[in-house]
Amino acid sequence: MANIKRELMVKNIGRDPYKDLIMVDVVQRLGIDYEFKEEIEQVLERQYTAIDELVNNKDLYFVSLCFRLLRQHQYYVSADAFNNFVNKTRNLEIRGESNDALMSLYEASQLRVEGEEVLDEAEYLSRLLLQERMKFLNHDQSIAIKNTLAHPHHKSFARITEKHIISNVVNGNEGYEKALQELVTTDLALMRTIHDRELSAVSRWWNDLGLAQELKLVRDQPLKWYMCTTALLTDPGFSEERIELAKPISLIYIIDDIFDLYGTIDELTLFTEAVNRWDIAATEQLPDYMQKCFLSLHNITNEIGYKIYKKFGLNPIDYLKISWSKLCNAFLEESKWFASGHLPLAEEYLNNGIVSSGVHVALVHMFFLIGDGSTKEQAELITSNASMLSYPAAILRLWDDLGSAKDENQKGHDGSYVTCYMKEHGEVSVEAARKHVQDMISDTWKRLNKECFSPNPYSKTFIKGCLNLARMVPLLYNYADNQSLPQLEEYMKSMFVLPLNC
Structure with missing residues (x-):
């Protein structure tokens, strides 16, 4: 597994902040982030040192992804990060954004706290727009949106949605799909063995009780x-x-x-x-x-x-x-x-x-x-x-x-x-x-x-x-x-x- 990890992370992180964050997101969604704790902290620490640049970034997908990952790992990020997408009347202007950007915003809105009205609106409006667009999308695109709305990452478990992640999130990102798939397969086999053994122990205890x-x-x-x-x-x-x-x-x-x-x-x-x-x-x-x-x-x-x-x-x-x-x-x-x-x-x-x-x-x-x-x-x-x-x-x-x-x-x-x-x-x-x-x-x-x-x-x-x-x-x-x-x-x-x- 160590060789797969090296191929997956060491060869890919540090070159592009955008792709670094996508990699962190993917391994978390697949439930294998425990394998990459040090690498994840490196990526997020590097991004946090450049946090001031986030407020000036006009890429909604990137801002939403960065905001969510940093908050998940207890780095303070203000909801002001979304000021670039708010008009003079303090309403979100996101109707022209891509589906991926809207899904990323919806995911970010799940980490809001009380008083963050812009993220309350972000959840409502991104959901509304995505539901409207689903009527005009092909099956795979509709499924991706449906899964995001039903199982936002922050409020769901990786194992429920992992089969959709590699194809919907990783595809097209510099060909590391194979290494990722190998790691997921290896991890799944390991965890199943561990869980089978643990369940046997629990069942024996319960029956003996x-x-x-x-x-x-x-x-x-x-x-x-x-x-x-x-x-x-x-x-x-x-x-x-x-x-x-x-x-x-x-x-x-x-x-x-x-x-x-x-x-x-x-x-x-x-x-x-x-x-x-x-x-x-x-x-x-x-x-x-x-x-x-x-x-x-x-x-x-x-x-x-x-x-x-x-x-x-x-x-x-x-x-x-x-x-x-x-x-x-x-x-x-x-x-x-x-x-x-x-x-x-x-x-x-x-x-x-x-x-x-x-x-x-x-x-x-x-x-x-x-x-x-x-x-x-x-x-x-x-x-x-x-x-x-x-x-x-x-x-x-x-x-x-x-x-x-x-x-x-x-x-x-x-x-x-x-x-x-x-x-x-x-x-x-x-x-x-x-x-x-x-x-x-x-x-x-x-x-x-x-x-x-x-x-x-x-x-x-x-x-x-x-x-x-x-x-x-x-x-x-x-x-x-x-x-x-x-x-x-x-x-x-x-x-x-x-x-x-x-």
Whole structure:
């Protein structure tokens, strides 16, 4: 692979800033950027030193591409970079731009933060123009635009769209398609081998745990839970971390089902108190299945904490316990609401739902598994800066609550932000409520962008994991009419040797 890398990068970068940025874009879209971290930083650092020239550049494709790549890598770039494309009335003048330029602008607009009106307009107008032009383009050109609008790079996973990238982006760029294709093929074979091995380990662990045999109604989806870890931690070097992270993710789902499908309010209250106290003895009055679930939670969390302690020198058990305690308290709050028939105010529901999404539990475990909390000062970051965790959680909760479909195995009643919002605003239609939620998701993405692209104390790996969690949401909740998850299925097919079902 080293020879392919040399042919691909060393022979091509440094000659032309335009082509350098295209190369960075391509390897990121194909999910092989981990192979070129140093080269990517060289290209972007070189471009950032010439940032003043960007404001004077009148090539919309280049400006949009440069803006997006620099922001992705936490280089500050102002939206003023697009001033050359704004008229005296502060409106964008882009109707005469090429399709490639409009697609590049649409991609750049996905990295906007609150208050950047020019990028709000850029998203709306570029989408409108591209949709209008699709009627007059050939099949391949229309597919390229359709894929861009449906899966903008910043909010999608590389594996979903990689088959379109080489032909649509690389073609015609100095004949390095062959080297790129070889690298992608080699990388895909390597990752499939790694993922097959990891999934086998997770499946063995899950079967040995025995909770699925004990609780017939709960979701039994180790593949889906493991796929979440491949989305959060994409670098092949995080193999052990993905296996360990799959364990708390599976328990989030199981405990959620226990609250929705099994326990009475009294039992769930006792279970939550046991988690709050982290005391096995506190479960003695509970049904056998709850005792076994808590014992599994207790043992698995302690085991993960000890493994992290051996590797990095700090035992994060207190932080892990707090994340589980908050989750169960949020689950209990929801159970009380719906057992009583009481619907809370929409904001109250959402604040609780952000916690009950389980995102905090997953990200806290990931934070320590990748070694970001190896000192007391670092560990405190995970509690002092909650926005980095809360924004992906809000995106997940809101997307799920749009109610496009219920999880095929989930028979419980766990409420919906849309329902709470409609009750609170009596004259609002379902369509208006859904539009309100979609706008909230868009605004939350802006806040997440600001959190990730502004200076912050988190590692690039953790920031990428938080973004990846938000990107993962459509895979998990974008149901088709037949209750399938087509995007998740497409993602899984790219990850394994054989196609697998959810």
